[in-house]
Amino acid sequence: MEWTNTADVVVIGAGIQGTAISYYLKRRGVEKVVVLDKSTVCSGATGRCGAGIRAQWGTEMNCRLGLACVEKFEGLSQELGMDIGLNQSGYLMVAYQDKEWEQLQKNVTLQNRLGIASRVVNREEANEICPGLGAPDALGFTFHARDGHADPFLTTFAYHKRGRELGVIYHTGTTVTDIKVANGKVFGVVTDKGHIDAPVVINAAGGHSQFIASMAGVQLPLFSERHEIIITEPVDAGVCPPMLMSFSGNYYIQQRPHGSIIAGCSPAGHPQDYELGTSWQFLQQMTRTMLAVLPRTRGMRIVRQWSGLYNMSPDRQAVLGEADDVTGFFVSVGFSGHGFMFGPVTGEIIADLVVGREPEINVDMLHYRRFQLGELILEPAVV
Protein backbone atom coordinates (compact mmCIF):
# COMPACT_ATOMS: atom_id res chain seq x y z
CA MET A 1 0.00 0.00 0.00
CA GLU A 2 1.29 3.44 -0.99
CA TRP A 3 2.54 5.55 1.90
CA THR A 4 0.88 8.93 2.32
CA ASN A 5 1.72 11.51 4.97
CA THR A 6 -1.77 12.39 6.12
CA ALA A 7 -4.69 10.56 7.65
CA ASP A 8 -7.84 11.34 9.61
CA VAL A 9 -7.06 8.67 12.21
CA VAL A 10 -3.93 6.64 12.88
CA VAL A 11 -4.40 3.45 14.89
CA ILE A 12 -1.30 1.92 16.50
CA GLY A 13 -1.53 -1.88 16.76
CA ALA A 14 -3.20 -4.55 14.61
CA GLY A 15 -4.50 -6.88 17.31
CA ILE A 16 -8.18 -7.34 18.06
CA GLN A 17 -8.42 -3.76 19.38
CA GLY A 18 -6.82 -2.01 16.42
CA THR A 19 -8.52 -4.09 13.74
CA ALA A 20 -11.96 -3.67 15.37
CA ILE A 21 -11.58 0.06 16.11
CA SER A 22 -10.48 0.82 12.53
CA TYR A 23 -13.33 -1.21 11.05
CA TYR A 24 -15.92 0.63 13.19
CA LEU A 25 -14.37 3.99 12.31
CA LYS A 26 -14.92 3.23 8.63
CA ARG A 27 -18.46 2.13 9.39
CA ARG A 28 -18.97 5.55 10.98
CA GLY A 29 -17.83 7.25 7.82
CA VAL A 30 -14.32 8.33 8.79
CA GLU A 31 -12.50 8.95 5.53
CA LYS A 32 -8.87 7.95 5.93
CA VAL A 33 -8.00 5.40 8.62
CA VAL A 34 -4.45 4.02 8.79
CA VAL A 35 -3.41 1.10 11.02
CA LEU A 36 0.26 0.63 11.85
CA ASP A 37 1.86 -2.48 13.33
CA LYS A 38 5.51 -3.15 13.97
CA SER A 39 4.99 -6.83 13.17
CA THR A 40 2.11 -8.60 11.37
CA VAL A 41 -1.65 -8.66 11.95
CA CYS A 42 -2.56 -10.67 15.06
CA SER A 43 1.08 -11.18 16.11
CA GLY A 44 0.63 -9.77 19.63
CA ALA A 45 -1.40 -11.03 22.57
CA THR A 46 -4.47 -11.56 20.39
CA GLY A 47 -2.84 -14.35 18.40
CA ARG A 48 -1.53 -15.92 21.61
CA CYS A 49 -4.62 -15.85 23.80
CA GLY A 50 -7.15 -18.34 25.16
CA ALA A 51 -9.92 -16.44 23.35
CA GLY A 52 -12.48 -17.15 26.05
CA ILE A 53 -15.65 -15.05 26.12
CA ARG A 54 -17.78 -14.79 29.25
CA ALA A 55 -20.51 -12.87 30.99
CA GLN A 56 -19.76 -14.48 34.38
CA TRP A 57 -18.13 -11.53 36.10
CA GLY A 58 -18.24 -10.14 39.61
CA THR A 59 -18.74 -6.41 39.06
CA GLU A 60 -21.69 -4.69 37.45
CA MET A 61 -19.48 -2.93 34.88
CA ASN A 62 -17.88 -6.16 33.69
CA CYS A 63 -21.15 -8.10 33.71
CA ARG A 64 -22.71 -5.46 31.46
CA LEU A 65 -19.68 -5.41 29.17
CA GLY A 66 -19.40 -9.22 29.26
CA LEU A 67 -23.03 -9.74 28.29
CA ALA A 68 -22.68 -7.16 25.51
CA CYS A 69 -19.63 -9.09 24.28
CA VAL A 70 -21.44 -12.42 24.25
CA GLU A 71 -24.29 -10.83 22.29
CA LYS A 72 -21.86 -9.12 19.94
CA PHE A 73 -19.97 -12.35 19.23
CA GLU A 74 -23.26 -14.18 18.59
CA GLY A 75 -23.86 -11.92 15.58
CA LEU A 76 -20.28 -11.32 14.53
CA SER A 77 -19.84 -13.93 11.78
CA GLN A 78 -22.87 -12.46 10.10
CA GLU A 79 -21.83 -8.85 10.70
CA LEU A 80 -18.38 -9.42 9.19
CA GLY A 81 -19.35 -11.95 6.53
CA MET A 82 -16.71 -14.43 7.64
CA ASP A 83 -16.85 -17.33 10.09
CA ILE A 84 -15.15 -16.30 13.34
CA GLY A 85 -15.27 -19.79 14.90
CA LEU A 86 -17.65 -19.01 17.75
CA ASN A 87 -18.21 -21.94 20.07
CA GLN A 88 -20.68 -21.50 22.92
CA SER A 89 -20.17 -24.44 25.23
CA GLY A 90 -20.27 -22.29 28.34
CA TYR A 91 -17.83 -21.50 31.13
CA LEU A 92 -17.87 -23.87 34.10
CA MET A 93 -16.45 -22.00 37.10
CA VAL A 94 -14.91 -24.22 39.76
CA ALA A 95 -14.55 -23.21 43.43
CA TYR A 96 -12.24 -24.95 45.89
CA GLN A 97 -12.41 -22.61 48.88
CA ASP A 98 -15.32 -21.53 51.09
CA LYS A 99 -14.86 -17.83 50.47
CA GLU A 100 -14.46 -18.38 46.76
CA TRP A 101 -17.61 -20.47 46.61
CA GLU A 102 -19.51 -17.74 48.47
CA GLN A 103 -18.21 -15.20 45.98
CA LEU A 104 -19.20 -17.29 42.95
CA GLN A 105 -22.73 -17.60 44.31
CA LYS A 106 -22.87 -13.85 44.93
CA ASN A 107 -21.67 -13.31 41.37
CA VAL A 108 -24.53 -15.45 40.05
CA THR A 109 -27.05 -13.33 41.98
CA LEU A 110 -25.58 -10.17 40.48
CA GLN A 111 -25.41 -11.72 37.00
CA ASN A 112 -29.03 -12.88 37.16
CA ARG A 113 -30.15 -9.39 38.19
CA LEU A 114 -28.39 -8.03 35.09
CA GLY A 115 -30.05 -10.51 32.73
CA ILE A 116 -27.30 -13.13 32.58
CA ALA A 117 -28.76 -16.65 32.86
CA SER A 118 -25.90 -18.17 34.85
CA ARG A 119 -26.62 -20.71 37.56
CA VAL A 120 -25.18 -22.87 40.29
CA VAL A 121 -24.78 -26.48 39.18
CA ASN A 122 -24.18 -29.60 41.27
CA ARG A 123 -21.44 -32.16 40.73
CA GLU A 124 -23.66 -34.47 38.69
CA GLU A 125 -24.62 -31.71 36.31
CA ALA A 126 -21.04 -30.47 36.16
CA ASN A 127 -20.00 -33.93 35.01
CA GLU A 128 -22.63 -33.88 32.28
CA ILE A 129 -21.41 -30.49 31.09
CA CYS A 130 -17.80 -31.59 31.26
CA PRO A 131 -17.48 -35.39 30.88
CA GLY A 132 -13.73 -35.40 31.60
CA LEU A 133 -14.06 -33.51 34.88
CA GLY A 134 -12.12 -34.81 37.87
CA ALA A 135 -11.41 -32.15 40.51
CA PRO A 136 -12.67 -34.27 43.45
CA ASP A 137 -11.77 -31.48 45.87
CA ALA A 138 -14.05 -28.90 44.21
CA LEU A 139 -16.70 -27.33 46.47
CA GLY A 140 -19.07 -26.03 43.83
CA PHE A 141 -19.66 -24.93 40.27
CA THR A 142 -21.43 -22.19 38.35
CA PHE A 143 -22.29 -22.30 34.67
CA HIS A 144 -23.40 -19.95 31.92
CA ALA A 145 -24.24 -21.68 28.67
CA ARG A 146 -23.78 -18.65 26.40
CA ASP A 147 -20.14 -18.16 27.43
CA GLY A 148 -17.53 -19.80 25.22
CA HIS A 149 -14.75 -18.80 22.87
CA ALA A 150 -14.09 -17.73 19.30
CA ASP A 151 -11.12 -18.28 17.03
CA PRO A 152 -8.89 -15.28 17.79
CA PHE A 153 -7.18 -15.45 14.41
CA LEU A 154 -10.36 -15.67 12.37
CA THR A 155 -12.01 -12.91 14.41
CA THR A 156 -9.08 -10.54 13.93
CA PHE A 157 -8.62 -11.40 10.27
CA ALA A 158 -12.35 -10.91 9.68
CA TYR A 159 -12.04 -7.33 11.01
CA HIS A 160 -8.85 -6.90 8.98
CA LYS A 161 -10.38 -8.19 5.75
CA ARG A 162 -13.68 -6.32 6.08
CA GLY A 163 -11.85 -3.19 7.18
CA ARG A 164 -9.61 -3.28 4.13
CA GLU A 165 -12.60 -3.83 1.88
CA LEU A 166 -14.09 -0.64 3.36
CA GLY A 167 -10.83 1.21 2.79
CA VAL A 168 -8.79 0.88 6.00
CA ILE A 169 -5.10 1.15 5.11
CA TYR A 170 -2.71 -1.23 6.88
CA HIS A 171 1.04 -0.77 7.11
CA THR A 172 2.58 -3.77 8.87
CA GLY A 173 6.30 -4.03 9.58
CA THR A 174 6.07 -0.37 10.61
CA THR A 175 7.19 0.73 14.08
CA VAL A 176 5.87 3.90 15.69
CA THR A 177 8.82 5.71 17.27
CA ASP A 178 7.27 9.01 18.35
CA ILE A 179 4.00 10.88 18.64
CA LYS A 180 3.76 14.52 17.74
CA VAL A 181 1.94 16.76 20.20
CA ALA A 182 1.68 20.55 20.30
CA ASN A 183 -0.49 22.91 22.34
CA GLY A 184 -2.23 20.03 24.06
CA LYS A 185 -3.23 18.38 20.78
CA VAL A 186 -1.93 15.36 18.95
CA PHE A 187 -1.03 15.98 15.33
CA GLY A 188 0.67 12.85 14.07
CA VAL A 189 3.07 9.96 14.46
CA VAL A 190 6.66 9.27 13.48
CA THR A 191 7.59 5.78 12.30
CA ASP A 192 10.61 4.00 10.91
CA LYS A 193 8.99 4.33 7.47
CA GLY A 194 8.17 8.02 7.66
CA HIS A 195 5.68 10.28 9.40
CA ILE A 196 1.91 10.60 9.17
CA ASP A 197 0.04 13.72 10.23
CA ALA A 198 -3.35 13.06 11.80
CA PRO A 199 -5.61 14.90 14.25
CA VAL A 200 -6.53 11.63 15.96
CA VAL A 201 -4.13 8.90 17.12
CA ILE A 202 -5.35 5.76 18.87
CA ASN A 203 -3.14 3.68 21.11
CA ALA A 204 -4.06 -0.01 20.71
CA ALA A 205 -0.53 -1.31 21.21
CA GLY A 206 -1.34 -4.00 23.79
CA GLY A 207 1.68 -4.96 25.90
CA HIS A 208 3.63 -1.96 24.65
CA SER A 209 0.89 0.62 25.09
CA GLN A 210 2.52 2.34 28.08
CA PHE A 211 5.52 3.21 25.90
CA ILE A 212 3.27 4.54 23.14
CA ALA A 213 1.37 6.64 25.73
CA SER A 214 4.55 8.16 27.08
CA MET A 215 5.56 9.15 23.52
CA ALA A 216 2.50 11.41 23.68
CA GLY A 217 3.50 12.62 27.14
CA VAL A 218 0.73 10.62 28.82
CA GLN A 219 1.91 8.56 31.76
CA LEU A 220 -0.23 5.46 32.32
CA PRO A 221 0.40 3.23 35.35
CA LEU A 222 0.52 0.11 33.19
CA PHE A 223 2.95 -2.77 33.00
CA SER A 224 3.05 -6.07 31.12
CA GLU A 225 3.37 -9.63 32.34
CA ARG A 226 4.31 -12.72 30.41
CA HIS A 227 1.70 -15.48 30.57
CA GLU A 228 2.25 -18.95 29.19
CA ILE A 229 -0.14 -21.41 27.59
CA ILE A 230 -0.11 -24.89 26.00
CA ILE A 231 -2.13 -26.88 23.51
CA THR A 232 -2.50 -30.64 23.04
CA GLU A 233 -2.84 -32.72 19.92
CA PRO A 234 -6.48 -33.03 18.77
CA VAL A 235 -8.37 -35.75 20.63
CA ASP A 236 -11.98 -36.95 20.50
CA ALA A 237 -14.52 -34.25 21.28
CA GLY A 238 -16.33 -34.21 24.59
CA VAL A 239 -13.44 -34.31 27.07
CA CYS A 240 -13.82 -30.68 28.14
CA PRO A 241 -16.35 -28.79 26.02
CA PRO A 242 -16.81 -25.81 28.38
CA MET A 243 -14.06 -23.47 29.50
CA LEU A 244 -13.15 -24.78 32.95
CA MET A 245 -11.99 -21.90 35.04
CA SER A 246 -10.95 -21.56 38.64
CA PHE A 247 -9.54 -18.54 40.44
CA SER A 248 -8.11 -20.38 43.44
CA GLY A 249 -7.31 -23.44 41.33
CA ASN A 250 -5.50 -20.99 39.08
CA TYR A 251 -6.33 -22.38 35.64
CA TYR A 252 -8.43 -22.15 32.51
CA ILE A 253 -8.76 -25.19 30.28
CA GLN A 254 -10.89 -25.82 27.24
CA GLN A 255 -11.19 -28.13 24.29
CA ARG A 256 -11.41 -26.50 20.89
CA PRO A 257 -14.05 -27.70 18.43
CA HIS A 258 -11.33 -29.38 16.37
CA GLY A 259 -10.18 -31.45 19.36
CA SER A 260 -7.10 -29.78 20.85
CA ILE A 261 -7.17 -28.85 24.52
CA ILE A 262 -5.76 -25.45 25.39
CA ALA A 263 -4.68 -24.63 28.94
CA GLY A 264 -3.20 -21.76 30.86
CA CYS A 265 -2.37 -20.94 34.47
CA SER A 266 -0.38 -18.43 36.44
CA PRO A 267 2.59 -19.81 38.32
CA ALA A 268 3.83 -17.38 40.95
CA GLY A 269 5.60 -14.39 39.48
CA HIS A 270 5.13 -13.28 35.91
CA PRO A 271 8.31 -12.02 34.30
CA GLN A 272 8.03 -8.39 33.24
CA ASP A 273 10.98 -8.37 30.85
CA TYR A 274 8.89 -8.07 27.65
CA GLU A 275 10.36 -11.33 26.38
CA LEU A 276 8.15 -14.10 25.03
CA GLY A 277 9.93 -17.22 26.27
CA THR A 278 8.56 -20.43 27.73
CA SER A 279 9.49 -22.30 30.91
CA TRP A 280 9.66 -25.83 32.25
CA GLN A 281 8.14 -24.57 35.52
CA PHE A 282 4.94 -23.61 33.73
CA LEU A 283 4.81 -26.81 31.70
CA GLN A 284 5.08 -28.92 34.81
CA GLN A 285 2.57 -26.97 36.91
CA MET A 286 0.09 -26.89 34.04
CA THR A 287 0.28 -30.60 33.26
CA ARG A 288 -0.09 -31.45 36.97
CA THR A 289 -3.15 -29.24 37.15
CA MET A 290 -4.56 -30.93 34.06
CA LEU A 291 -4.16 -34.37 35.61
CA ALA A 292 -6.04 -33.24 38.72
CA VAL A 293 -8.83 -31.47 36.83
CA LEU A 294 -9.11 -33.72 33.76
CA PRO A 295 -7.54 -37.07 34.67
CA ARG A 296 -8.10 -38.58 31.24
CA THR A 297 -5.65 -36.15 29.65
CA ARG A 298 -2.75 -38.27 31.00
CA GLY A 299 -2.02 -39.97 27.69
CA MET A 300 -2.59 -36.91 25.52
CA ARG A 301 0.39 -35.15 24.05
CA ILE A 302 1.34 -31.51 24.39
CA VAL A 303 2.13 -30.17 20.92
CA ARG A 304 3.02 -26.56 21.55
CA GLN A 305 3.84 -24.08 24.29
CA TRP A 306 4.08 -20.31 23.93
CA SER A 307 3.53 -17.06 25.79
CA GLY A 308 2.05 -13.61 25.38
CA LEU A 309 1.81 -10.33 27.25
CA TYR A 310 -1.00 -9.33 29.60
CA ASN A 311 -1.12 -5.53 29.61
CA MET A 312 -1.90 -4.85 33.28
CA SER A 313 -3.49 -1.86 34.99
CA PRO A 314 -3.61 -1.31 38.78
CA ASP A 315 -7.12 -2.81 38.99
CA ARG A 316 -6.68 -5.22 36.08
CA GLN A 317 -9.39 -3.42 34.14
CA ALA A 318 -9.22 -1.79 30.74
CA VAL A 319 -8.25 1.83 30.30
CA LEU A 320 -10.42 3.53 27.70
CA GLY A 321 -11.00 7.02 26.39
CA GLU A 322 -9.41 10.25 25.29
CA ALA A 323 -6.37 11.61 27.14
CA ASP A 324 -7.11 14.52 29.46
CA ASP A 325 -4.21 16.70 28.41
CA VAL A 326 -3.74 15.61 24.80
CA THR A 327 -6.81 16.18 22.64
CA GLY A 328 -7.17 13.58 19.90
CA PHE A 329 -5.06 10.94 21.65
CA PHE A 330 -7.24 7.94 22.56
CA VAL A 331 -6.29 4.79 24.43
CA SER A 332 -7.78 1.29 24.37
CA VAL A 333 -5.36 -0.58 26.60
CA GLY A 334 -4.75 -2.34 29.93
CA PHE A 335 -7.02 -5.30 29.22
CA SER A 336 -5.02 -7.77 31.35
CA GLY A 337 -6.38 -11.26 30.61
CA HIS A 338 -9.63 -10.31 28.93
CA GLY A 339 -9.00 -8.01 26.01
CA PHE A 340 -9.96 -10.43 23.30
CA MET A 341 -13.58 -10.82 24.39
CA PHE A 342 -14.00 -7.08 24.98
CA GLY A 343 -12.45 -6.13 21.62
CA PRO A 344 -15.54 -6.07 19.40
CA VAL A 345 -17.52 -4.06 21.96
CA THR A 346 -14.77 -1.64 23.03
CA GLY A 347 -13.77 -1.23 19.38
CA GLU A 348 -17.21 0.16 18.69
CA ILE A 349 -17.16 2.29 21.84
CA ILE A 350 -13.80 3.89 20.94
CA ALA A 351 -15.02 4.55 17.39
CA ASP A 352 -18.10 6.25 18.87
CA LEU A 353 -15.97 8.42 21.16
CA VAL A 354 -13.77 9.45 18.24
CA VAL A 355 -16.69 10.59 16.08
CA GLY A 356 -18.44 12.20 19.05
CA ARG A 357 -21.29 9.76 19.35
CA GLU A 358 -22.66 8.59 22.70
CA PRO A 359 -21.59 4.92 23.10
CA GLU A 360 -24.22 2.37 24.03
CA ILE A 361 -22.36 1.54 27.23
CA ASN A 362 -20.97 4.43 29.22
CA VAL A 363 -17.33 3.70 30.00
CA ASP A 364 -16.39 6.92 31.81
CA MET A 365 -15.43 4.90 34.87
CA LEU A 366 -12.80 3.11 32.78
CA HIS A 367 -10.91 6.35 32.10
CA TYR A 368 -7.38 6.43 33.57
CA ARG A 369 -8.50 9.33 35.77
CA ARG A 370 -9.75 6.64 38.15
CA PHE A 371 -6.20 5.88 39.24
CA GLN A 372 -5.63 9.49 40.30
CA LEU A 373 -9.02 9.61 42.04
CA GLY A 374 -8.51 6.25 43.73
CA GLU A 375 -11.73 4.89 42.19
CA LEU A 376 -10.44 1.47 41.26
CA ILE A 377 -12.80 -1.20 39.97
CA LEU A 378 -12.09 -4.23 42.06
CA GLU A 379 -13.14 -7.26 40.05
CA PRO A 380 -13.19 -10.46 42.11
CA ALA A 381 -13.46 -12.75 39.07
CA VAL A 382 -10.10 -12.82 37.29
CA VAL A 383 -7.35 -15.40 36.77
Place this chain on the structure above:
Amino acid sequence: MERPSDKIIVCRCEEVTLGAVRQWIAEGYHTFDELKRILRVGMGPCQGRGCREIVLREIAAMTGKQMSDIPPGSFRPLTRPVKIGAIADDGGE
Protein backbone atom coordinates in the same frame (compact mmCIF):
# COMPACT_ATOMS: atom_id res chain seq x y z
CA MET B 1 -7.82 -19.46 -11.71
CA GLU B 2 -8.00 -23.02 -10.46
CA ARG B 3 -5.09 -25.32 -11.03
CA PRO B 4 -5.03 -29.12 -10.72
CA SER B 5 -2.37 -28.88 -8.02
CA ASP B 6 -4.75 -26.80 -5.85
CA LYS B 7 -6.16 -30.05 -4.46
CA ILE B 8 -2.81 -31.19 -3.05
CA ILE B 9 -2.79 -31.36 0.73
CA VAL B 10 0.26 -29.42 1.92
CA CYS B 11 -0.38 -29.78 5.66
CA ARG B 12 -1.47 -33.29 6.51
CA CYS B 13 -2.01 -32.60 10.22
CA GLU B 14 -4.56 -29.86 9.60
CA GLU B 15 -5.61 -30.93 6.08
CA VAL B 16 -4.81 -27.65 4.36
CA THR B 17 -4.73 -27.63 0.55
CA LEU B 18 -2.31 -25.80 -1.71
CA GLY B 19 -5.33 -24.06 -3.22
CA ALA B 20 -6.27 -22.57 0.17
CA VAL B 21 -2.69 -21.41 0.72
CA ARG B 22 -2.66 -19.80 -2.72
CA GLN B 23 -5.98 -18.08 -2.11
CA TRP B 24 -4.73 -16.35 1.06
CA ILE B 25 -1.37 -15.43 -0.45
CA ALA B 26 -3.33 -13.77 -3.24
CA GLU B 27 -5.28 -11.86 -0.56
CA GLY B 28 -2.01 -10.32 0.62
CA TYR B 29 -0.93 -12.66 3.43
CA HIS B 30 2.74 -13.00 2.55
CA THR B 31 4.31 -14.53 5.66
CA PHE B 32 4.23 -18.09 6.96
CA ASP B 33 2.99 -16.93 10.37
CA GLU B 34 -0.02 -15.09 8.93
CA LEU B 35 -0.97 -18.10 6.79
CA LYS B 36 -0.55 -20.30 9.85
CA ARG B 37 -2.91 -18.11 11.84
CA ILE B 38 -5.61 -18.04 9.23
CA LEU B 39 -5.36 -21.63 7.92
CA ARG B 40 -3.78 -23.51 10.86
CA VAL B 41 -1.15 -24.73 8.40
CA GLY B 42 1.79 -25.98 10.49
CA MET B 43 -0.12 -26.03 13.79
CA GLY B 44 -0.58 -29.79 14.01
CA PRO B 45 1.50 -32.43 15.78
CA CYS B 46 4.35 -32.21 13.23
CA GLN B 47 4.67 -28.44 13.81
CA GLY B 48 5.23 -27.56 10.18
CA ARG B 49 7.97 -30.03 9.44
CA GLY B 50 6.17 -31.16 6.30
CA CYS B 51 4.56 -27.97 5.08
CA ARG B 52 6.77 -25.02 5.98
CA GLU B 53 9.08 -25.40 2.98
CA ILE B 54 6.20 -25.89 0.58
CA VAL B 55 4.37 -22.81 1.86
CA LEU B 56 7.50 -20.64 1.78
CA ARG B 57 8.21 -21.79 -1.78
CA GLU B 58 4.66 -20.88 -2.80
CA ILE B 59 4.95 -17.41 -1.20
CA ALA B 60 8.20 -16.91 -3.12
CA ALA B 61 6.67 -18.06 -6.39
CA MET B 62 3.59 -15.85 -6.06
CA THR B 63 5.35 -12.71 -4.80
CA GLY B 64 8.44 -13.02 -7.00
CA LYS B 65 10.69 -12.87 -3.93
CA GLN B 66 13.69 -15.01 -3.11
CA MET B 67 12.97 -17.78 -0.61
CA SER B 68 15.78 -16.46 1.52
CA ASP B 69 14.01 -13.09 1.81
CA ILE B 70 10.87 -14.58 3.33
CA PRO B 71 10.84 -14.90 7.13
CA PRO B 72 10.62 -18.62 8.00
CA GLY B 73 8.04 -18.04 10.75
CA SER B 74 8.30 -18.87 14.43
CA PHE B 75 9.41 -22.25 15.80
CA ARG B 76 7.83 -23.15 19.13
CA PRO B 77 8.53 -25.80 21.71
CA LEU B 78 7.96 -28.69 22.30
CA THR B 79 10.42 -30.18 19.84
CA ARG B 80 8.13 -33.19 19.59
CA PRO B 81 4.80 -33.99 21.24
CA VAL B 82 5.13 -35.34 24.81
CA LYS B 83 2.47 -37.03 26.94
CA ILE B 84 1.00 -34.96 29.76
CA GLY B 85 1.53 -37.81 32.23
CA ALA B 86 5.21 -38.00 31.35
CA ILE B 87 5.76 -34.32 32.07
CA ALA B 88 3.61 -34.13 35.19
CA ASP B 89 5.15 -37.20 36.83
CA ASP B 90 8.74 -36.10 36.40
CA GLY B 91 10.05 -35.52 39.91
CA GLY B 92 12.71 -33.01 38.90
CA GLU B 93 11.91 -29.59 40.36
